[in-house]
Amino acid sequence: MEGFIIKKIQKNRLVELTIASLFIILFTVGLYRLNYKNTDNKIIYDVGAMDQLKVLTNGSEIKHDIIVENDTINNISFMIAEYSKVKEQSLTLKIYDNNNLILNKVQNISNLNNDKLITFDFKDIKIEADKKYYFTLNYLAPDNTELMLWKNDLKDENLSFYINGEQIKSQLCQSIGYKKTYKFQYVFLGIILISLIGLFIKHTMINLNKNTIKSSSIYLIMLTSLIILNKELFYESRNIDFTNISIVLSSGLLIYLLLLCGNKLKEEYQKVYTTIMFLLVPLVLLFIIETFNNNILFDMNIKIIILNYLCILMLQIFIFCIVKRINIAIIANSIIFYLISIVYYFTFLFRGTPILPTDIYGIKTARNVMMNYDIRMDFKIISMIIILGLLIVGCLQANYIIQDKKNRIKLKLLMAIFLSVFVITIKFSFDFAGVSVNLWRQDLGCKENGAIVNFIANMKYLKIEKPNNYSNEKVSEIIDTYVDSDIVTDYSNEIKPNIIAIMNESFADFDIINKIDTNKDYMPFIRNLKENTIKGNLFVPTFGGGTALSEWEFLTGNNTSFIPAGSTPYQQYIHSSSDNIASNLKLQGYKTIAIHPLEGDGWNRENVYKLFNFDKFITIDDFENPEKLRYMYISDKDNYKKLIEEYESKSENDRMFIFNVTIQNHGGYSTDNSVFNDEINLIDRNYDDVNEYLTLIKKSDEAFQELVDYFSNKTEPTVILMFGDHYPSINNAFYEDIYGKSLQDLSIEEDQRRYTVPFIIWANYDINEGYIERISANYLSTLLLEVANQPLTGYNKFLKSLYNKYPVINKNIYIDSNGEYNQIIEGNEPSEINDYEIIQYNNMFDNKKNQNVFFEPN
Incomplete structure (x- = not known):
């Protein structure tokens, strides 16, 4: 009997190690495809360290000073690390003498002939030798498309480029409207790698019961169908994009493995783990919703981050007070805010403004209009789904239950008090954090305040306040001035058209x-x-x-x-x-x-x-x-x-x-x-x-x-x-x-x-x-x-x-x-x-x- 159990454990560990090995293979393939491999759609050259690259996204503009020894310029080239052959990409080069524009040239990136360099050829431009000029590069492209140019070295912010075929060492001026970017691929590959290390250390025995196998198999079928059917995400120019597939599949398989690993944490760790998840998940949800709103979370004011975080946490506490189960409260809160994020994302995509409280009245119109838009599941949505999936799976273990009834009541009372204090002091909190509603540009207000706080701040406008100086007497005074006024039209004729x-x-x-x-x-x-x-x-x-x-x-x-x-x-x-x-x-x-x-x-x-x-x-x-x-x-x-x-x-x-x-x-x-x-x-x-x-x-x-x-x-x-x-x-x-x-x-x-x-x-x-x-x-x-x-x-x-x-x-x-x-x-x-x-x-x-x-x- 003892030998049978040992063999069972060894067999289950073998299954686990086999799946984990698959993760490593997919991880390696994804990283390889991401950095070194060429496809007909994506041209990549020895990307190497990200610190040595200047990453341009849609709208990015950079500015350089240049000093040239010659008195003529006939071409400028930039070294490419990576670009995509999708349509609607262009790079605009403008050269200035002080503030006078002396050249404006546009290069269509998707039609490049020389894959190593982006070259701007033009007729000879006469300049003064050894005089200081400057140029700007402006990159325009569809969302989620990037252009990577080489810098001189890891610690140097200067672009590596050539004038008249000669490499130039130039000084980078202050960036103009430069947009930071995160490569979600690295984030998820990192998550997978860390998870793999944890799985190897843990050596968890897999509980292969029939229900787990059945539900997990359905999950695998859904994941495979997603990859097969979503050609916009995984297939470009009839070529399979192994990068996206391996990232999504390996992340999905990680969730699959975690589903199979049904063992509970030891009791001494359960309390700590549940507390960490309860406090950490709202921060991850804040990252998701701000990502969907094209905000960079950690570029926001720390007070605003905390305020948005607390708003998400308060809803989670409210749900807990109702359902009385911590893991269910966390999962429900995660799903709610993910759906809110999706709605924010498509609303901004289609109309260029964030969601406001009054949009609830326009649901019918939104339904009719949305029917005629081309809605696609892009990589950002898939990425956030994977994070959501990892959160939900992780929350399944956050099921610590306080056994003592008095302590349970104390916890609920404490949370209720915390929630009440937050609601009562929310106006003070908003003032303290410097929250203000940008009535002129709600999109800017959303970036400054964060999506959740901006939405809440706009709720005060649902109620129409009386204008300054409003009174019945004032209304009558205005009306008496104009109701019998002798103001006439400028177009006096007898025609009734x-x-x-x-x-x-x-x-x-x-x-x-x-x-x-x-x-x-x-x-x-x-x-x-x-x-x-x-x-x-x-x-x-x-x-x-x-x-x-x-x-x-x-x-x-x-x-x-x-x-x-x-x-x-x-x-x-x-x-x-x-x-x-x-x-x-x-x-x-x-x-x-x-x-x-x-x-x-x-x-x-x-x-x-x-x-x-x-x-x-x-x-x-x-x-x-x-x-x-x-x-x-x-x-x-x-x-x-x-x-x-x-x-x-x-x-x-x-x-x-x-x-x-x-x-x-x-x-x-x-x-x-x-x-x-x-x-x-x-x-x-x-x-x-x-x-x-x-x-x-x-x-x-x-x-x-x-x-x-x-x-x-x-x-x-x-x-x-x-x-x-x-x-x-x-x-x-x-x-x-x-x-x-x-x-x-x-x-x-x-x-x-x-x-x-x-x-x-x-x-x-x-x-x-x-x-x-x-x-x-x-x-x-x-x-x-x-x-x-x-x-x-x-x-x-x-x-x-x-x-x-x-x-x-x-x-x-x-x-x-x-x-x-x-x-x-x-x-x-x-x-x-x-x-x-x-x-x-x-x-x-x-x-x-x-x-x-x-x-x-x-």
Whole structure:
């Protein structure tokens, strides 16, 4: 019997050592592939020590001083350690004499012929010998792509490069916007190696019972399926990426082995181990969530790190107080925060802003939009899944139970007190850590505060506070000034036209940010439209998404500067009839129609449009076999056909107000899902998503021309307004490219350019033509009513007066009539802007004392 047991133990140890040996093989293969091996996709040359490499990621820019003995430069080369042949990679070289640019050259990395060097060839540049110049290198690439260049040696920060074929020793200047990067591969390979050492030392006997074998086998099948099916992660250019496969597989097998090792820790170690896991896991979860938010955890302020850590720990304590099992509390907390991390990751990926408390109201819209995005499981997600798996497996052993009932009660009481104290003192804790909400740039706030703390800090804005100086008397004073005002329109005639307002999805002009070069004009008709036309620059409150905000400002004349950041009035604040341009025109005898060729429940439009007094709402269900250029997005051309169809169905004496929100240009710009070839292409820039977007804008321009041509041939007077709701959600590298700097370094004026879109008002009869340099979306409906010669409400008159002093109030900034930019600071804003906030609050939230007369035409 004794011999049998010994043989059993030896057999089980042999199984364990066999699996551990497999780990070592996979570890070695992964490390080898990572550092020394070539594939058709990834070119790697003797990487060696990481300290000897300069790692560039998307947006990285480095700056060097150079002194050259010769008076001519005709090429510069840089030594490559590693690069990938994925598309959309480029390296831009700029040479400066002081601050004067003397060379700007772009090299497409994916098409390199010489795999040892990146060489910039150019015509001879005359320079002064022995004079100090400097150059910059800017790397643009898809996320998770890196370029590694050699430095001179391990301790030297200078790049190794050649001018005219001669190696240069140069001095590295201060890094500009240099981004640190972590190679997850090394982290996980290190984890695996440490775990292997521990397994060899431990010599655990494997308990191969049937249930363990069964569950573990299912796990192995799932892991294998993941590798086979996920071609984006593991297969590139028809070549197997052994690096990723060996890392994921070996990490997965480590979890598998730990599942098989079912022995409990000795009791004297159990208490210590459970305590360590209870305190350590929240820190790992913080690392995961900040990684998904592109934050480098240990670059954050230590107070902010501790505060975020405590927030995660508090939820874990709360769960423990409910479930009464430490390991279950840790595992549940881990899963919750991993799911939160995933949601954060995709939210930022698709719209460029972090999650805020009010996003819960936009779940339906998010569902409809997400259906049309190409969601892929990238290496970052897989890496974090592996860490989560290791955490969960590790937590299975954290099952120490206090046997004494009194001690259990004391522990729970202590945790409850700790949790209560934290909740009570959270405001003080936030103030102590220096937490502040960045209403101007929530993405920067998320980086400064951390994802969890930034989310919690924004919760205070869920409740709308009364503005400064708010009182019934103040409201009456403002209203009395304008309700019987003799303010008149600038467009006085007796025509009562049809009014069409088109908010064109993601319609923008990059030239507003900075002039771009394309093979041909992408909006030639609109640029050349002059007769009976008013054009200008419209400031909108959102970027890359959030259509409903621009829509709400236009229809109501209200302003998002006076509501919590991230909130959407359509979702949260509109629960009864609300004054707007449609209800105004309905009182004038207009038939009111809304058109949006997508599902009607997006942004709660079905309910809102009823409360806005629209007679009819046309959605995608009302279109028959429409043209779709991408995904399920109906083209502007067929959208306008439906608009014309509605116009032609009216009786001769009817007048119509049609508000049309298009969908053709919606985000998700991938040539794999379009049914057309890119007609517009950037010159000297390589961004496939931008080329597709610009081609869509060209098609919008053509569709708008057809609409204008149609109404040009109609005798019935008609006014058409078209404006964009926001800029497109595309690669941030492109925006940084045309700005010439990181988005985080933009001034207020520069940042507002990406919130500035074109607008066009055209009529098929004589109107005063003009160009408006700047106007924000909240004023646009008042301008449209003026052009159409419609009576103004007291609110419209107030807005018209306010516009003359402050033509832009947008995204917590205002621009005065002299073009000066200022931030809106509560308590220090101009009195007229404070009056605006008071009137808006009264109209939206003070239902008992709402002054409806102010919103009726007179």
